[in-house]
Amino acid sequence: MKEKNQKEILSRILKELKPYSGWIVLSLICAIITVSQTLLIPILIGRAVDCIAARGKVDYSGLIMNVLYMGISIGVTCLFQWLMNRVNNRITYSVTKALRDKAFDKMQKMPLSNIDGHGHGDYMSRIVSDADTFADGLLMGFTQAFTGVMTIVGTIFFMIKISPSIALIVILLTPLSLLVAKFVAKNSYRYFKEQAACKGEQTSFVEEVIEQNDVVRLNAFEDEAIAIFDEKNQRLTKASLSATFYSSLVNPSTRLINNLIYAMVGVAGAIMAIGGKITVGQVTTILSYSNTYAKPFNEISGVITEFQNAIACAGRLLEMIDAPCEIDEPKEKLGQVSGRIEFIDVSFSYTKDKPLIEHLNLTVEPGQRVAIVGPTGGGKSTIINLLMRFYEVDEGRILIDGTDIRDIARDELHSNFGMVLQETWLKEDSVKRNLSLANKDATAEEIIEAAKAAHAHSFIKRLPKAYDTMLVDGGSALSQGQRQLMCIARTMLDLPPVLILDEATSSIDTRTEQKIQSAFNKMMEGRTTFVVAHRLSTIKNADIILFVKDGKVVEQGNHAFLLRKNGFYAKLYQSQFEET
């Protein structure tokens, strides 16, 4: 995926927001009306005050007029502010949903290399928090900045209209409070960084100690752990105090500046009022402006950081949404297949500079078994990736019943393959729905039938709600072996002509392993099978053994042939399976 620069992101964002342009315009209109009406109120109050000049000098008709205006203005403000809030909500939540859906849709279509090459947490945070931050930051930030600027401009305009010289005092001095705020924030940032570092250190220590509580206890390490913790805790306390205190200085110090401005405006206003240049009501209007004038500045400076953050988030999210899709251009229909698989001169590598599979030729007749053997981490799964077209070959062709797998729709290809992997993944859903993943219309009888064939029925029926039991956290309540039996049952329900199986390693106990083995054997009958094999019996009985090392197929042939060859396979066989 290509990273975009700021300008590209902005134009891309605009494109994304286009369907909402009507709503956005409406929101802006509401904002203009709300702000102008809000600014009108201090003026109306000032005029009203002037109507109440002194004993016996009350201009009732003027007062009523002003109060009437106020009432209208209040009503209009209320209506449009409410409308603006609703519209903004609508835009924000719809945009967030649309972006999330688009990103998720792309996730279903992007090549697996994109998913494998990325931390899962990264995509998760793009779809969940980046979408939120973008919508909140950009749209809310935008309205806030817009109303903020409007408020400032409006305030300056009205203040100058009343008294240019007092307006000048306010305009010139207000930036002072911003400078102070910035100064404090800059200094407290240093302490926040220190606090974060101390916190991180303490957290990882606590995690370590709690995770390894058995080691701690069996070594009577408790007192020493407490001593280490104390030292870290003291450092954190010190850093935390500085950070908390310094950051809490922003409000009091900006308030001081604003209060001083207020005092100056008060004096200047009063003096001018004595000179008869302005009225008492105008003094109150301008005082109330000077109180509210500073607020949008603080908001806008916050908005700018939020804005940049939002654009960064949008960039990450849009990068995902604009990522290329898997190529899926079916030219042929496959129909019923017998399960003949051919690799013709196949070459493949994950990265250009590290060639892996080179010129692999392999013919598997229908019903034959292929055992993929080799050291852990040697790249046995690469063959699976290519067969399922999770990754595309760089050169050569893979044929199923004589048809290039690239000429078939992925859906059709996949429906001809059954796959049971060692990483037993189950959905957070009921047992029943997990088993019927391949065939959503399966009847209860069919599901039980498949579970029985996979030796899974006996433990499933003992679960709290049997087939309706909800599996949480990927079925963490089940043992690893039981999960694998579930995965087998899932594939059993709709057995395709070609199977890809991954034998479990030692983490499963012997009894369960035997059950799995027997289920595997049942599945393999009459089907072309690729097995990532660990068990000697599987390997020995295979028609073809592929020995994979460092990602490459280094040997190919049956058991007897490879033993005679006395190469890698023979060595592995002797070291792992023969009694010394």
Add this chain to the structure above:
Amino acid sequence: MKFVARYLKKYKAQAILAPLLKMLEATFELLVPLVMANIIDRGIHNQDFAYIVKMSGVLVLLAVVGLGVSITAQYFSAKVAVNCSADIRRDMFVKIMSLSTGQQDKVGTDVLTTRITSDINQIQNTVNMVLRLFLRSPFIVLGATIMAFIVNPKCAIVFLIVVPVLSLIVYLVMKYTLPRYKQIQKSLEGVMKAVSENLEGVRVLRAFNCQDSEKDIFFGKTKDLADMQTTTGSVAALLNPVTYVVVNLGIVGLLLFSSKQVDAGTMLTGEVVAIVNYMSQILVELIKLANLIVLLMKAFPSAGRVEEIMNMANDERVHGKNANDADNFDIVFENVSFQYQDASEPAIENISFSIPEGSVFGIIGGTGSGKSTLLHLFYHDYDATEGKITLGGQNINEFEDSHISNIYGVVPQKATLFAGKVRENLSMKSHMDTSDETMREALRMACAYDFVMEKEGGLDAKVERNGRNFSGGQRQRLTIARGLMGDPRVIILDDSASALDLVTEAKLYKNLLGMKHKPTIIIVSQRASSVKKADQILCMEDGHVVGLGNHETLLKTCPTYEEIYYCQYPREGGSE
């Protein structure tokens, strides 16, 4: 929350002073409109320049003193919040350290970690905010009302209507939205889970062609979320406009009321301005108070969760009086059964065997056969539900935990290390010989000497978090070396050679058997090859002993053992 108050006591002076000072600052703020009123009514009205300048001096003084007071208050509240939570954090850590295995397992390690970190952070923030705002905001609302009464009691009646109405509106909106925000959060977590599940199961989902149905499910989830947000948002959207209306109508009311009084001469214009100002102040503070209440609502569960840990019983086990120093280290299990607290069936049942000091004892069985439970009972992590376990003839209950940890050298199943240095990992037991030579010897015995010495610093080589800068096999050998430190009388290897190749494993066992002080060696494994040479092998299945004897005897008498063995060493002919 009560227990937080207990911690506040230690900082009583500051905890009381901070809000009081905030109230003082608020008082200064409340004085400003009054000063302004005087400027208008006396300064402007009497054209008294000197008075205006004097009063503006008062305004400046109020601002400056206000700053001083407020900074002091901020400092006090930061200090109280930070120190208080540091104390809670420490006590909680001490508490965690004192919990028995059973108690820790009951809570779970993840839960303990989040409670000592994020929950306590939440408490810290809340204490800080409460000290700063909780008294200040209501004080200003109340103070503004009182000041209004001082200025003009008749007009102030408007306050008695506006303040309750505003409070009611804020309350109603919060009552509606707060629980819904919680639901929204939950729904968002559901969306997150769906993404994570899809990423993890991407191969399976694609293999089963489930992309479209997954999309439908996901779109449904995001729709539910957006709908919930919109409904909640439409109520939250009312808060600002409606409160705005109430306050400004209040101002309209004040203007109308006061006009009559000014006309009658019972009120001055400046006083009208002051009283209008007081009305405007109320709204801001009520909103602040509402936000604070939201914060408090979040903090309550956090405090409750922390308190729950603090109030746990440390230990559910029986402890007798101290055992004497044993003169032998024979281990005997007599008809021992054990059942976990919430389990419906015993994890192990009626187990008997005896391990003479200096012998080699193997324990074999599949996952779930009860091996780990048995080991827990060896070190008295739990009390046996039935039967008796003795160490050197004395009941295991009579030993102190630290005493037991000196007798045993345990190498746990999971090979984990602490971040730090190799040296620190080897010298965890505090009262033992930790000279370089002892450590080197332990490393040699564990076949770990060579690779440690190849690392930069040797014994002082860096160990990263979880020991990830060492390979699995190296980590395992380091934990074995750790288990051998201090010449323990009983060495327990809990499936600890699983990542070692056969040659290294053989060498390790040879080293262990050659140890001068002849410790008892207990080997737990799923592999028959690891226990084959033991003096006695205990074969377990489903929590029961299905065989006890040496390799040859078990092959003949114990079908389970036979099965495990031939699974790894196929009989000639290679059939199953």
